[in-house]
Amino acid sequence: MPEQIVRLMDLQVLDRQLQELEQTLATIxxxxxxxxxxxxxxxxxxxxxxxxxxxxxxxxxxxxxxxxxxxxxxxxxxxxxxxxxxxxxxxxxxxxxxxxxxxxxxxxxxxxxxxxxxxxxxxxxxxxxxxxxxxxxxxxxxxxxxxxxxxxxxxxxxxKRRERDKVASEVQPNLLQRYNTLFTRRQGIAVALAKGGSCMGCRRLLPPQLFNEIQKHLQIHFCPNCQRILYFEEKPAEQES
Ligand SMILES: [Zn+2]
Structure with missing residues (x-):
């Protein structure tokens, strides 16, 4: 998986935890x-x-x-x-x-x-x-x-914010900006899994050519429908049937 995607996924986990903490604070x-x-x-x-x-x-x-x-x-x-x-x-x-x-x-x-x-x-x-x-x-x-x-x-x-900022500093600025906008506008899911030919963020089918490209892990791709940043997970061998 591209290193930038891994960073973004980490970032998304941290951002969601941060959101939850802030929500709790606001409630209290x-x-x-x-x-x-x-x-x-x-x-x-x-x-x-x-x-x-x-x-x-x-x-x-x-x-x-x-x-x-x-x-x-x-x-x-x-x-x-x-x-x-x-x-x-x-x-x-x-x-x-x-x-x-x-x-x-x-x-x-x-x-x-x-x-x-x-x-x-x-x-x-x-x-x-x-x-x-x-x-x-x-x-x-x-x-x-x-x-x-x-x-x-x-x-x-x-x-948590310090941790988040450290990870964010390791993401390319353009990509980070895109991620930040998506995180806010797409209810905390900016990075989505591409699975079975579909974007799991919006559940729409991806063009087959794009899905193939995502699996090659050569560069970062975006969903043409919801604009989310897409990643692909290799299935462990034993789960393949
Ligand atoms: Zn999508």
């Missing part, structure tokens, strides 16, 4: 990441509700003040009712009092709505506070739990 880190995201989202909601609560308290204070002022104004108008002399004045003042009463009633309804909506918000704020405290503890616990595993995986990945 992902568990903690989910906790972290949940915490951040709770924290965000808490901040939003707290601000809302502060604004609502200010609005409530203002409504209470307006209501008190309205009541004072009504009292004032009522006192003047006793002093009017003409029917016209009486009618005008009565209308004013009615209008002030309406305004106050509206303010009262608003105030009651504000008081009602404050309750579930306060409950959620309390709940969020507890959730965040629990979430932080779970995150710290999770981080502690995976720390050793992550460290170990990172070390394995680094050493």
């Amino acid at each position: 880190a992902g568990k903690v990441e989910t906790l972290r995201e949940q915490n951040a989202s709770n924290q965000e909601e808490l901040q939003r509700l707290t601000e809302e609560d502060q604004q609502a308290a200010a609005a409530r204070k203002k409504a209470e003040k307006d209501l008190a002022e309205g009541e004072a104004r009504i009292r004032n108008k009522r006192m003047r009712l006793n002093m009017v002399r003409t029917d016209k004045e009486l009618q005008a003042l009565t209308l004013e009092v009615e209008s002030l009463k309406e305004t106050n009633q509206r303010l009262e309804t608003e105030l009651l709505a504000m008081i009602e909506s404050a309750d579930p918000r306060a409950a959620r704020i309390k709940e969020l506070g507890e959730l965040i405290a629990k979430g932080r503890a779970a995150l710290a616990e999770g981080e502690k739990e995976i720390a050793a595993q992550v460290e170990e995986l990172k070390t394995s990945i680094a050493s």
Whole structure:
């Protein structure tokens, strides 16, 4: 088998192991990441509700003040009712009092709505506070739990990558580039076995002439269909029948 093919096959084994290690690392880190995201989202909601609560308290204070002022104004108008002399004045003042009463009633309804909506918000704020405290503890616990595993995986990945880079440096640059592209685009199989006249990468029949050439091991050939780098394995004699 051409020496370059042997290198590429080694490279493919290493790359697949590397991929697996990185996948494991991502999965482990992902568990903690989910906790972290949940915490951040709770924290965000808490901040939003707290601000809302502060604004609502200010609005409530203002409504209470307006209501008190309205009541004072009504009292004032009522006192003047006793002093009017003409029917016209009486009618005008009565209308004013009615209008002030309406305004106050509206303010009262608003105030009651504000008081009602404050309750579930306060409950959620309390709940969020507890959730965040629990979430932080779970995150710290999770981080502690995976720390050793992550460290170990990172070390394995680094050493595997060094090994991989060493093998890669022994492959011709053009071929390596082709291999790298294929490895990514062909789901981790860049080098495929040619067997029984077919490419085992894409399962298509190879032109007979090409299959013959591959078996001569004189140069590197590619599958005309999937572009994979092809190799041929001599069958051990005892398996031939
Ligand atoms: Zn193919």
